[in-house]
Amino acid sequence: MLTGRPIPQNLQIAWRYTAPFLFVLAALFLSFALRASFGNPTWFFFPAAVVSATWIGGRVPGWIAVIFSTLVVQYFFVPPIGSLGVNRHDLPYFALFVVCEIFASWLISWRREAEDAIRRARDELEIRVAERTAELKHANDALLSQIEEQRRTEEALQTTRTALARVVRITTIGELTASIAHEVNQPLAAVVANSDACVAWLGLKDPNLSEARAAAERAIQGATRASEVIARIRSLINKAPPERTPTELNAVIQETCALAAGQAARNDVAILTDLAADLPGVVADRIQLQQVLLNLAINGLEAMSGITGRARELTIRSRVQEDSQVCVSVEDTGIGVNTETMARLFEPFFTTRAQGIGMGLPISRSIIEAHGGRLWAESTLGQGTVFRFTLQRVEAGKA
Amino acid sequence: MKEPDPIVFVIDDEALIRDGIGSLIRSIGLRAVTFASPSEFMQSKRTDAPGCLVLDVRMPGQSGLDLQRQLSDAGVHIPIIFITGHADIPMTVRAMKDGAMEFLTKPVRSQDLLDAVQKAIEHDRTLRKQRAELAEIRTRFDLLTPRETDVLTLVVAGLLNKQIADQLGTSELTVKTHRAHVMEKTKADSLAQLVRMAERLKTSLQK
Numbered sequence: 351m352l353t354g355r356p357i358p359q360n361l362q363i364a365w366r367y368t369a370p371f372l373f374v375l376a377a378l379f380l381s382f383a384l385r386a387s388f389g390n391p392t393w394f395f396f397p398a399a400v401v402s403a404t405w406i407g408g409r410v411p412g413w414i415a416v417i418f419s420t421l422v423v424q425y426f427f428v429p430p431i432g433s434l435g436v437n438r439h440d441l442p443y444f445a446l447f448v449v450c451e452i453f454a455s456w457l458i459s460w461r462r463e464a465e466d467a468i469r470r471a472r473d474e475l476e477i478r479v480a481e482r483t484a485e486l487k488h489a490n491d492a493l494l495s496q497i498e499e500q501r502r503t504e505e506a507l508q509t510t511r512t513a514l515a516r517v518v519r520i521t522t523i524g525e526l527t528a529s530i531a532h533e534v535n536q537p538l539a540a541v542v543a544n545s546d547a548c549v550a551w552l553g554l555k556d557p558n559l560s561e562a563r564a565a566a567e568r569a570i571q572g573a574t575r576a577s578e579v580i581a582r583i584r585s586l587i588n589k590a591p592p593e594r595t596p597t598e599l600n601a602v603i604q605e606t607c608a609l610a611a612g613q614a615a616r617n618d619v620a621i622l623t624d625l626a627a628d629l630p631g632v633v634a635d636r637i638q639l640q641q642v643l644l645n646l647a648i649n650g651l652e653a654m655s656g657i658t659g660r661a662r663e664l665t666i667r668s669r670v671q672e673d674s675q676v677c678v679s680v681e682d683t684g685i686g687v688n689t690e691t692m693a694r695l696f697e698p699f700f701t702t703r704a705q706g707i708g709m710g711l712p713i714s715r716s717i718i719e720a721h722g723g724r725l726w727a728e729s730t731l732g733q734g735t736v737f738r739f740t741l742q743r744v745e746a747g748k749a
Numbered sequence: 750m751k752e753p754d755p756i757v758f759v760i761d762d763e764a765l766i767r768d769g770i771g772s773l774i775r776s777i778g779l780r781a782v783t784f785a786s787p788s789e790f791m792q793s794k795r796t797d798a799p800g801c802l803v804l805d806v807r808m809p810g811q812s813g814l815d816l817q818r819q820l821s822d823a824g825v826h827i828p829i830i831f832i833t834g835h836a837d838i839p840m841t842v843r844a845m846k847d848g849a850m851e852f853l854t855k856p857v858r859s860q861d862l863l864d865a866v867q868k869a870i871e872h873d874r875t876l877r878k879q880r881a882e883l884a885e886i887r888t889r890f891d892l893l894t895p896r897e898t899d900v901l902t903l904v905v906a907g908l909l910n911k912q913i914a915d916q917l918g919t920s921e922l923t924v925k926t927h928r929a930h931v932m933e934k935t936k937a938d939s940l941a942q943l944v945r946m947a948e949r950l951k952t953s954l955q956k
Contacts, residue, residue: 532807532834535835536834537765538856539763539766539855539857540763540765541856542769542857543773543856543859544765544768544769544772546769546859547769547770547776551772558776564772565769568765568769569769571765575765618809
């Protein structure tokens, strides 16, 4: 980059072409001034003028200085003085002078041009560096905004995924409506029957307080149970942001079994659990895990709806694997899944059930993968299907 | 002979409900026995007394409707009051066709349940009485010899002694003797009573 105040282009050119005349005239003046002191012809100022003019102006002003100084020397210093002629005697000396001037001018202009080339190259380089820097900055800005956009998209995706998971959860609950209604109605029926009994015992001519108390206590138990069922459902339906907390997987499995128990009874299926006693905790979103388990359980129950002649059993197991992962399996004794269906099992909107929406398994898989685990299925036609998922265990001492 | 106290059997897999219903029934002075499942009920030793069954329709394993069938196949006659969380029409129709006394939905209104229980016990009493009478008649009629049975059939058909004697190819005196034995063995006070008894036996056999 050019430093200092830039000189206007016109002034610069004028100076370059004026300089040869000024320098030669200065040399002329100095030569006249010093002739009295030396007595010898004092031409040596002229090569200095040529060198300076060439240095300042370049090749063409250099030549101008050479020609002008040659004429001046010829006129004022080479005999016959006062004319442009040259005596034969002085010719070699004068010629040598001219050659020296030409050589000096050529040398300096060559040097100057080389320096100019370097300067131009440097300037050009600087300009290109500036350009590249600007380009890079631009690219960087674009990248940053893309990253920001990506982040926003991911955030939106996360929000959508959470909302979708909730919708699927509610749909899953919807499939359980009949058995949930039963789950709530049973304890309420108990409340009514026992309250009636309590009132009846109190209304006797000789009230039986111990019977009345026993009935009232059963009514309270029933009411408590009804509210527990409702709390379980509500926690599943609630719109809660996903969170990661240390979670006991076995407890989640047992809660899921409680939720699915009604449906299992309706489908005449026995739910068996085989839980590892020393199961380490996992860091997870409890509600989402419950959703995955509930979905797998309902799938299993549905898969056994047409089964006769063998036990209808849904077995949920929890195990610690050697690679320090925790593995949960949900196994049914249903009809099994053929290869084509197996390949599409986790596709969105793929379903084999009339009332299914085909989102349960894809959502379950995305939930497990968001937890850093894996969810997959294995099936034997005519024997049943087992779904397994793994989760990273909480490291010892961090639980 | 004094009739034993009536018993109400309550079968529901839900402990709080069967205890509540049992308590309600005991509060009006009836005996109540509760069971958690139909099989538990079937295995229990039941005393011979009038009573009824309060039965939950939906239970894991054997349902209430299955038990109703099983009892009816086994010739056990006991009025059944069904209670259910939600009753659909086919379920109700099947239960009523198979002789259910009443179909109540949970939560049950206590008065409805107690009324139904009283009615069912009354019904069972009547049925038991009828069954007892019929059994008595049958024992009496079983005492008759084949010849006496022949005479009885013709008497009930409205034939005179002479006509009976003609049909059986015997004397009128012999017919009279047989007829006297029939009246004695069946403890019939009159011809009309004998005819009624014979008719009841016939209808019960036709059933």
